[in-house]
Amino acid sequence: MLLPSGLPAAAPLERPLVLAASVSAIVALPGAWSLWRAARAGGRSSRGPRLLAVGVVVVLAGPLLATFAAVAFLADGWQDDRHERMMLGALIALGAIVGAPILGWGLLRLPGIGDTPGVRTRHLLDGLTIGAALFICGWVFVVNPNSALFPLPSRGGCVPIAVAAVLTPLTAGLALTLSSRVQPPRRPIARAAIGGALAVVAETALGTGICYGLTWMILVGGGLLPLGVGLMAVRPRWRDVRAELELPAPTSGLLTALTPVFAILVATTYQASRNEGTLDLPTIIAGMVVGLLLVARQQLGYLDVKRYATRLADSERHFRELAHTDPLTGLSNRRGLLRTLFEDAVGGPPCTLLAIDLDGFKNVNDMRGHDVGDDVLVEVGQRLRLNLRPGDVAARLGGDEFAVLMWARPTEAMLVADRLLGVLCRPYQARQGMVYLSASIGLAGCKEADSVPMLMRNADLALRFAKQRGKNRVEEYSQEYDEWLRRRTTVEHELRGAIERDELRVVFQPVVSLPSMRPIGAEALMRWHHPELGTINPDEFIPIAEDSGLIVQLGTWVLNEACRQLARWLADGHDVWVSVNVSPRELHPAEYVTRVADVLRSHRVPASRLVFEVTEQAVATDLEELKARLAALRDMGARIALDDFGSGYSSLGQLRHLPVDILKIDHSLVWDTGVRESQPAPMVDVVVRMGHRLGLEVIAEGITDKAQRATVERAGCRFGQGSLFGWGVPAEHMEALLASAQPAHVPPVIPPALPAQTTPLSQKLGEVDSAAEMRKS
Numbered sequence: 001m002l003l004p005s006g007l008p009a010a011a012p013l014e015r016p017l018v019l020a021a022s023v024s025a026i027v028a029l030p031g032a033w034s035l036w037r038a039a040r041a042g043g044r045s046s047r048g049p050r051l052l053a054v055g056v057v058v059v060l061a062g063p064l065l066a067t068f069a070a071v072a073f074l075a076d077g078w079q080d081d082r083h084e085r086m087m088l089g090a091l092i093a094l095g096a097i098v099g100a101p102i103l104g105w106g107l108l109r110l111p112g113i114g115d116t117p118g119v120r121t122r123h124l125l126d127g128l129t130i131g132a133a134l135f136i137c138g139w140v141f142v143v144n145p146n147s148a149l150f151p152l153p154s155r156g157g158c159v160p161i162a163v164a165a166v167l168t169p170l171t172a173g174l175a176l177t178l179s180s181r182v183q184p185p186r187r188p189i190a191r192a193a194i195g196g197a198l199a200v201v202a203e204t205a206l207g208t209g210i211c212y213g214l215t216w217m218i219l220v221g222g223g224l225l226p227l228g229v230g231l232m233a234v235r236p237r238w239r240d241v242r243a244e245l246e247l248p249a250p251t252s253g254l255l256t257a258l259t260p261v262f263a264i265l266v267a268t269t270y271q272a273s274r275n276e277g278t279l280d281l282p283t284i285i286a287g288m289v290v291g292l293l294l295v296a297r298q299q300l301g302y303l304d305v306k307r308y309a310t311r312l313a314d315s316e317r318h319f320r321e322l323a324h325t326d327p328l329t330g331l332s333n334r335r336g337l338l339r340t341l342f343e344d345a346v347g348g349p350p351c352t353l354l355a356i357d358l359d360g361f362k363n364v365n366d367m368r369g370h371d372v373g374d375d376v377l378v379e380v381g382q383r384l385r386l387n388l389r390p391g392d393v394a395a396r397l398g399g400d401e402f403a404v405l406m407w408a409r410p411t412e413a414m415l416v417a418d419r420l421l422g423v424l425c426r427p428y429q430a431r432q433g434m435v436y437l438s439a440s441i442g443l444a445g446c447k448e449a450d451s452v453p454m455l456m457r458n459a460d461l462a463l464r465f466a467k468q469r470g471k472n473r474v475e476e477y478s479q480e481y482d483e484w485l486r487r488r489t490t491v492e493h494e495l496r497g498a499i500e501r502d503e504l505r506v507v508f509q510p511v512v513s514l515p516s517m518r519p520i521g522a523e524a525l526m527r528w529h530h531p532e533l534g535t536i537n538p539d540e541f542i543p544i545a546e547d548s549g550l551i552v553q554l555g556t557w558v559l560n561e562a563c564r565q566l567a568r569w570l571a572d573g574h575d576v577w578v579s580v581n582v583s584p585r586e587l588h589p590a591e592y593v594t595r596v597a598d599v600l601r602s603h604r605v606p607a608s609r610l611v612f613e614v615t616e617q618a619v620a621t622d623l624e625e626l627k628a629r630l631a632a633l634r635d636m637g638a639r640i641a642l643d644d645f646g647s648g649y650s651s652l653g654q655l656r657h658l659p660v661d662i663l664k665i666d667h668s669l670v671w672d673t674g675v676r677e678s679q680p681a682p683m684v685d686v687v688v689r690m691g692h693r694l695g696l697e698v699i700a701e702g703i704t705d706k707a708q709r710a711t712v713e714r715a716g717c718r719f720g721q722g723s724l725f726g727w728g729v730p731a732e733h734m735e736a737l738l739a740s741a742q743p744a745h746v747p748p749v750i751p752p753a754l755p756a757q758t759t760p761l762s763q764k765l766g767e768v769d770s771a772a773e774m775r776k777s
Contacts (some may be wrong), residue, residue, distance in 0.1 A: 062095020667702020
């Protein structure tokens with residue numbers, strides 16, 4: 001601020017002092033205004049920035065008040081009076097005394113410093129410790145005129161200057177602490193801390209310089225004041241500053257403690273060497289303060305460690321519960337169940353484990369969505385909780401698999417399991433309507449198992465038998481299940497290498513013409529003789545091959561063997577055909593037809609000499625997929641036989657769409673003895689008439705005696721198969737039968753290939769229906 005004209009001239013020193021203080025404050029005012037605007041835009045984290053802006057204004061108010069006082073002194077004829085200079089210095093120091101705590105508190109409330117009193121207290125203690133060390137060093141090396149390297153002149157005491165001189169290193173220590181712990185994304189905090197410390201240092205320097213008449217200190221302070229305020233006002237983007245964690249990990253604080261202690265040791269050693277081993281009162285007081293601060297910091301560190309340990313223990317407890325709890329149903333998960341089994345069940349009271357599975361739950365997820373499936377699972381968990389006894393543990397093992405650990409013997413647990421079965425089979429209310437499911441339960445007692453894994457295995461095995469025996473039932477574990485599973489596992493394991501070990505054989509069961517009983521064809525059947533297990537029945541190993549996927553490899557091998565033998569018989573002049581059984585799993589791949597064509601081509605066998613037998617059950621369960629594959633085989637020239645017809649799986653409606661040439665009557669219809677010997681079996685008669693009406697050949701299976709043969713012949717069936725005509729025999733025996741029973745000049749009874757049907761089956765079925773209506777009328 002320029003002095004107004006007409007005032008008395010001041011001494012040569014006072015005019016530059018007033019000008020320096022006035023100009024530095026005026027230059028710093030835009031920075032204070034920028035800080036205030038940034039604080040107002042800080043949102044929820046604006047308390048700290050607003051305190052900084054207020055602190056800067058208070059700091060700048062000191063030089064401005066001193067400037068107005070100097071103008072008043074000059075107007076009254078200032079003659080460089082010592083008391084007037086001390087008053088001006090006190091006014092400037094007053095701004096530092098009031099502004100330094102506000103700036104320090106504003107720095108501690110910045111969003112990147114910490115959101116809890118514990119974090120701010122730790123930063124404050126560290127800053128005060130470093131500030132006390134700076135004060136001792138400043139007192140020893142700068143302020144004290146008796147022992148310092150750069151002594152200030154002693155011109156009397158000024159209490160405000162002394163207070164400001166104490167607050168200045170404390171503020172600087174706090175700024176150094178905060179700046180050293182700020183990461184690169186929090187640079188605005190470092191700039192604010194350093195800028196605030198520079199502003200307080202400049203304020204103290206201005207007051208000291210005016211009080212003691214030190215021009216160089218006034219110039220330094222006048223330059224540092226706008227620099228500090230400007231550094232605080234450079235891009236203060238408080239919205240981008242992230243707050244610290246509520247409880248950060250505790251630190252040792254070793255560097256914060258060692259640095260000030262080392263500085264104090266150096267300063268006190270220097271002072272003691274200059275003063276013949278004595279320390280003055282300010283040094284002693286400052287050292288005591290540093291010691292108290294270090295003790296407080298140590299106590300705070302202890303509390304931090306204790307609080308952090310408590311938080312870790314709570315987190316461990318929380319995550320342990322999460323690790324042993326199913327998040328969807330709130331029941332225990334597999335880990336929780338295993339923990340209970342190992343801790344309480346082993347060597348504990350009698351217990352029983354229930355394995356529970358929902359029947360048809362996969363269809364709910366596939367057809368109605370996983371949200372509906374989750375609703376059902378939540379309801380299952382609720383029903384289990386409400387229908388168990390106190391102490392019993394319900395767990396969800398995964399998917400729709402549940403388990404219940406009951407502290408009861410198997411006989412008592414069976415009663416609870418029956419009640420649970422009824423509860424779980426009730427309809428479920430989901431967000432898209434009602435869901436109807438059943439459940440299967442396997443039950444195993446703990447005393448019957450040697451270990452926890454064995455107990456869970458027994459319960460799963462019992463559940464597996466409950467599924468196989470019709471579902472919606474409770475099965476208790478039995479030792480027979482173990483034997484069955486062990487046998488099944490052994491058979492599956494040995495079956496995988498049976499072809500390579502040459503343990504499989506193909507036998508042929510003749511198909512004869514009735515009533516002459518001449519063999520006109522043969523069904524290729526697979527037999528297995530294991531060197532250790534002996535002869536294994538096809539009824540045992542074929543289902544295992546189906547479940548394990550080995551049926552594709554076995555079916556290909558049988559097809560090759562059958563075609564190889566058929567090629568030999570055709571080359572020897574035998575007019576014969578061979579049928580092979582084909583599994584639905586074999587027919588599913590689109591390349592199956594190509595594989596059959598390659599086999600026929602490699603053995604040079606006409607496709608018309610090959611018949612593929614597919615069971616009625618397989619066709620009924622997967623009609624559309626198998627229809628396309630069977631049609632492709634039929635277009636190739638092969639014939640299709642519907643095996644086990646009449647066993648109760650298919651209907652006449654399916655025959656409208658199936659590409660079938662031959663119907664093989666199931667043995668259960670042939671064995672029907674509920675008729676008189678002079679009359680045909682009613683069902684055989686119906687099937688034969690229907691087949692002939694549709695243009696299909698009919699073969700009666702399972703003929704075991706002459707009476708059954710006579711019944712089939714009276715029904716008009718022209719072909720038969722069964723033990724009466726021979727069991728499955730090796731190829732050599734079949735070749736002998738062909739050579740002895742069918743002379744070369746006798747034409748075959750069944751043609752090699754049935755003629756293509758010019759009339760669709762659906763039309764023929766319509767003709768059958770109309771004829772029946774005419775008979776009724």
